[in-house]
Structures are given as C-alpha cells and as structure tokens.
C-alpha cells in the first residue's frame with residue numbers, strides 16, 4: 219500500500235497505542251489516528267507518546283456516534299476500544315461494558331460502512347463459555363496445571379483451544395459483548411459490505427499495559443515484584459497453578475501487520491490468537507520469573523476463594539491462524555516479563571501512581 223489511513227479506536231490503550239506506534243514506525247507515510255475517551259487509567263500517558271511519533275490523537279467515545287463523524291477517508295479501522303476486564307458486569311453494573319463493547323462496536327461498524335473501511339476486530343478467548351473451559355481435563359503438576367492428551371469436548375487438545383470449541387453456554391458479560399459484536403460484524407459484512415477479520419486473543423502483554431487487579435496480570439505481577447508488594451493466588455487451593463498462554467504485543471503487531479497487508483487472504487475469517495504452549499505460564503512460575511528479573515522476593519498469599527469467572531487453564535491453539543497466514547508467535551513469557559521490567563524501570567516515577575497498587 220502506498221498511502222493508507224488507519225483509525226485505531228482505543229488508540230491510547232495498551233494494544234491500541236502499541237499498534238499505532240509500531241505501525242507508524244514501520245510505515246511513516248501512513249496516516250494513523252488514535253481515538254480514545256481515556257477511560258482506562260494511564261491511557262492519557264500515551265497521548266504525548268503517540269503525538270511525538272506523528273500519530274494523530276482524537277478525543278472521542280465510541281458510545282457516541284457524534285464522536286465518530288470522521289471526515290478523512292479511512293482505509294482500515296482497528297477496533298481496540300473496550301472495557302477489557304472479564305469481571306466487568308459480573309457485579310451487576312452492565313451499562314458501561316454493554317454500551318462500549320457492543321453498542322460502541324456497532325457505532326464503529328457504521329463508521330466502517332460509511333468509509334468502506336476494512337475492519338480488524340480485537341475479540342477475546344472469553345467468547346468461549348466458562349463451564350466448558352472449567353471442564354477442560356488437566357493434570358496437576360509441581361508448579362502448574364497441564365492439559366490432558368484426551369478430552370471429552372470438541373475443539374480442545376494438548377495444543378489448546380481451537381475455533382471448534384463450543385459456544386452455547388454463559389461466558390461472562392464481557393465475553394458476551396464480544397461474541398455479540400462478532401455476530402454484528404458478520405451482519406455488517408452481509409448487508410453493508412464491511413470486510414473484516416476477527417482475532418480472538420488470549421492474554422496479550424508487554425510494555426505500556428496499565429496492569430490492574432482485574433486486567434493485565436503480567437504487568438501487574440511485575441509491578442508487584444518491582445515495588446515489593448505481596449502477590450495473591452486466588453482459588454484452586456491457592457497454589458498459583460492456573461495457567462494462561464501469553465502473547466507479546468510485538469507478536470500481535472506482526473500478525474495485524476500481515477492482516478492489513480494481505481487482507482484479501484484473511485477477510486471474513488475468525489482466528490484464535492495467542493502465545494500457545496511455548497509461551498504459557500502459571501502464576502507460580504510467573505512469580506519465579508519476576509523474582510529472577512527484579513532480584514526481589516515478595517510474600518505469596520494463598521486465598522481459597524475462586525475469582526468470579528476465573529478458569530484453571532487456557533492455552534490458544536494457533537493452528538488455524540498459522541496455517542492461514544504463516545504467522546506464529548516467537549517471544550517467550552520471559553521476554554515479555556523482561557520488556558515490562560525495562561519499561562517500568564525507565565518510567566518509574568510516572569508509573570508509580572498507576573502500577574504501584
């Protein structure tokens with residue numbers, strides 16, 4: 219593409235801001251706009267970072283169609299604006315999560331339809347129902363859970379969860395808003411000609427993630443070790459053996475870069491996207507990694523009670539996305555933790571009030 223205009227909604231958030239910066243670095247001649255309402259604490263810190271690199275910041279709220287009256291012709295929209303916490307809505311306060319994650323997506327889809335822009339959606343592994351994920355067969359090893367060879371549900375193997383995993387039960391309000399958005403995206407393709415690709419991401423992590431207790435666990439953990447604060451293992455006997463695969467933000471960028479530039483090959487597709495087995499970690503193992511990097515030891519609390527919506531293990535099976543694009547993640551959990559450490563260490567004063575919690 220010689221010249222292109224891209225709008226990234228949630229462009230001051232963790233994923234959005236990194237995509238804007240990495241795209242602008244690689245394609246300086248592209249016009250990149252980051253739209254954000256700055257709801258996430260710390261996202262305001264990204265405004266100067268984006269502007270210094272030539273990314274245009276647009277203050278706007280995707281809940282409000284008036285904020286999406288963008289005049290410049292748009293070629294691509296990457297929709298990364300959301301309330302991204304799995305716990306959101308589970309205590310009964312639905313408004314924000316539904317209005318942003320579902321109604322907001324529809325507003326962004328209308329914008330895409332008006333501009334005939336291609337639509338790249340950041341969805342989530344949390345579209346898969348909790349009860350099926352809870353029932354994935356696993357063994358308890360010394361420091362982690364590990365998926366069994368044989369499973370009773372389709373769409374799960376030792377390689378992780380693939381796109382054939384069932385979708386028919388409850389998944390959290392957050393997960394429902396994302397799945398409902400996926401359905402609306404298909405409607406917009408069929409009836410309004412919006413071409414799309416959907417990436418159902420597992421845990422994504424890296425620098426500029428404003429980790430907090432309910433979202434952004436890898437950055438939160440590193441911050442806890444950095445500032446020598448306790449960590450807590452909730453549920454599953456309080457041993458910290460629950461496992462997630464983790465994708466480095468630069469690996470996600472490599473995929474989205476490919477999707478933008480080979481869009482015809484991926485349009486209309488839905489992919490599970492994650493770090494996979496090679497980049498998976500339990501909380502207990504994450505503690506050891508953070509301790510080794512920081513040189514600090516902290517108190518590890520065992521809390522019996524499960525977190526609402528928590529699951530023992532999630533690993534992404536990347537087979538479909540790898541076969542379709544050739545993309546595969548290359549960075550490990552230790553690379554991710556090290557990069558987060560370097561970021562915190564170089565911005566200690568600024569991040570102190572946000573991450574030292």
Ligand SMILES: NC(=O)c1ccc[n+]([C@@H]2O[C@H](COP(=O)([O-])OP(=O)(O)OC[C@H]3O[C@@H](n4cnc5c(N)ncnc54)[C@H](O)[C@@H]3O)[C@@H](O)[C@H]2O)c1
Pocket residue numbers: 227228229230231232233234253254255256257258261278279280281297298299300301302318322340341342343418419420421422423428
């Ligand atoms: N980070 C992950 O591990 C992960 C995993 C799976 C999917 N996702 C998805 O990726 C996307 C980005 O997540 P993230 O980790 O960067 O989260 P984030 O909270 O860091 O970024 C989201 C951004 O959206 C902004 N925002 C929230 N409501 C808005 C609204 N109504 N209008 C405009 N902007 C609004 C926030 O201020 C924030 O800057 C989300 O759609 C999320 O569901 C993230």
